Amino acid sequence: MPLSPPIASRRRLNGPVLPEPDPQLCRALADDLRAAGYRSTALREAWGAQADDALARGLRRPAMRALGDRVDAVAVLGRLWGLGLPVARGDAEAALPRLRVSGAVSLGLVGVSGDAVTPAVLLRPQGFADDRGEVEWWIASDLDEAALEGPLPEDHVLGVGGASQTLARLQLTRRTRSALDIGTGCGIQALRLRRLVDRVVATDISERALRFTRLNALVNGVDGIETRHGSLFEPVAGETFDRVASNPPFVITPRVAGVPAYEYRDAGLEGDDLVASVIRGVGAHLSPGGVAQSLGNWEYREGESGLDRVRGWIPEALDAWVIEREVLDPLAYAELWVRDGGTIPGTRAYARLIDAWLDDFARRGVTGVGFGYVLLRKPLAGGPTLARYERVTGGGEAGFGPHLAACLAAHDRVALLDDDGLAASVLRVAPDVTEARHHRPGEEDPTVIELRQGGGFGRIVEVDPGLAALVGACDGDLSVGVLIDAIAQLMEVDAEALRADLLPRVRELLVTGFVGFADD
Template sequence: MPLSPDPALCRALAADLRDAGFTADALRTAWGGSADAAISRGLRGPAERALACRTDALAVLARFFVLGLVQPATTLTDALPRTTVAGLVALDLAAAEEGGIVAPRALIRPQEFVDAAGDMQWWIASDLDEAALGGPLPEGHVLGVGGASLTLAGLQLPGHVGRVLDVGTGCGIQALRARRDADHVVATDISSRALFFTELNAALNGVDGIEVRHGSLFAPVAGERFDRVVSNPPFVITPRAAGVPAYEYRDGGLVGDALVARFVGGVGGHLAPGGVAQLLGNWEYREGQDGLDRVRQWVAASDIPLDAWVVEREMLDPLEYAELWIRDGGTTPGSPAFASLVAAWLDDFAARGVTAVGFGYVLLRRPTAGAPTLARYERLVQAVPAPLGPHLQAALSAHDRLQPLDDAGLAASVLVVAGDVTEARHHLPGAEAPSVVELRQGGGFGRTLEVDPALAGLVGACDGDLPVGVLIDAIAELLEVDAGALREDLLPRVRELLFTGFLAFA
């Protein structure tokens, strides 16, 4: 593999892909929605059959770059007149074989993405997957864009910043996303092959300002600070045992959840004041110790005090976790190799008293001055709309605005109910008054809150006209309760509704 991709060849390949109409919509149209969904499950047969009689450039490139199938050199040359087969070989994307056949050495897939700036589509190159290889992945595999990659990209906070660090960049999807808002991005990885793909993908998509550096965690950026740090690190908990593959893209080479702990403990020193780090991670539940409490301890141990917002999205028992990641590596369930790997994972968890593994989102922020003021650790397992970045940014802004406000200041504030909030009332048969009142959030984390009539009435009255305190006094008079006591009850909950996005400052 060359150290860096040839920029001229990358421009030629991009032009050929563009001329062929090599887009996600065109591919879905070519082989149909069912076949498109099957590809994400590792089944390429339906798509291959749909293209069987086609020799146009889109079909040839779809078979070669998306399905990972060998193609005749003549048809591939026709589909890539600027790049040519020789150019693909020079980019290490193909290998010429006997009989005029060309084999792919990488995949290139169109990847759609939506953020606050609008719709985007990139071409993302990565290593051949299990379907193309016909077996388990090699340990140095560079992963393409998966669900976790898109989740983290959607979590990135919007807004212009100077410098962003992408730790463990892989194929570079986070670096590309960050560059949408940043003047400069530094992308690091322990894999030279991953850095090659990051440079290739930046060049294919005409994105400059991404600098790649080789090394582990924060070693390549010693002494440097950034406005944002983003990472989809190799957080998968992998047994340190003979015969267990250690995939670079998902295994950091440490025991248990130590890699995420090390990231959390070390990132503060690389954040500028006000800087934010966002990552995905796993954390272990051990006998007598909650997983979120472990993360809380990692944050507390940081040399730089940090604000923290940690959201656990799922929790798996040891067997579920083992099966998930063994399948991810391409080992066939039911095979002797699969059973052996399951045993290794379960032995590892048992040795350390691990009862479950949590997965979620971690947001850390270095205060601009003073001590941290945000320490929020919660479990939210419901499906959420995407992207979440704007919601996270709004929540942080609300938190910062609330900090200097005492209860009198909050009572004097004028609020509005968010446009995505609806109310549901549940009545027992024949009852006039509702037994349950719920506020439901259409955006953000899609929270549902059960509220009492007083809070429901307050939220309904927040229309940007009267201050909160005046509204509470009116509700107290209506309910015939003490206004001071009602303020003490409602104002802390109003703070929560402002943070979570049910309410906003007018």
């Protein structure tokens, strides 16, 4: 369904939509950036680690001071497109010998005022690593709050922010044929998906965003990305995909006059209706075996858990794994997103916006807002076998994608095994798992035994001596059933009772990655 307010009714404050990117000019730009060595490591070396970290917090002056009067290509391009500062035309011409300033103007990347070249966009190197190796792209996006020295325009096209990086790190790594990126923005998810699939369709309600996506694909020499304008699933009606990724505009925003409706984060719907629409609608666009991954916010309301709300949105025909990372109270949530738009704390405008958010939450009885990840899958055959709704707050996000893929594979294998089949399996403890035992002073036996996961979601599971002994013995040699019988004998307990107690928990440890099948 269309999102409201429609794009045509929003205020366009960034100026005209970018011109359609010219492939030849984009190649010239890439050649110049490459020749200049305009990379993230070069920029970090140019202005130093401290200034680089400050820039991530919106502070430009440390980097400006570090660059001083340097006029080499990295310094000039870093000022112009890394920091969003004007540079002398002669310096810009020297840094862009193939594109020239006139070409940068034609691409909509700069303006010219006398002898000064002023940035119209940011164009920053963005690196990451995946199963195929390390890669770095140049990503163009709109000028940020620091460059604008004020709040963002409502039609702002965001660069690679924290949420974008999180979703990218969550992506499963299996190669397949086709993918859909809903709400592509500057196109970072589409670029990532293209490394794994043959064809990507990227959609957005913002034509400005789609121009950025096409520009970024051309500058980085990435083909196979088709852009389509429209809301949610409208541009792909009747089509199915093997993968769907979405970092949708999920921020819950009051629908009242005077509250900015930023296109990159606000879909124009009330509360968490946008996230509900994505979850409810994606199943019709998944091929058998297809997987959809998205980020989202969901409301906790008086007497109703946020995870329960999400559970109610998910079609019965889909596998579901929902992970909630945090829950913010209404005030903390309001402050987060009012600051995100560039409104300064302590001002009247800030207080007015906070009141608007709190009034909006109060009308619906909202007591908190959850943030997390949603993974949905259409079974290849038969009905769904996966339904996990959990809060997980730990872990290092760098390994989420491969970890999720391994957990899904383990779930699928475990789901086919009855207890006898599981007992006959040979397992091996994961290499990142450690054990912690807590003793009261003077006591020999531990009061608490924990299994700790070093990678993935960094889970910590409290176990009893029987399960701890079983996990410790999973070295890829003996089957689970043989190990349980031996442990029962050592503990002087009934083997059948111990098996009935341990096997369900072994299934859980397999699905969460504490142990794995020895033949994988």
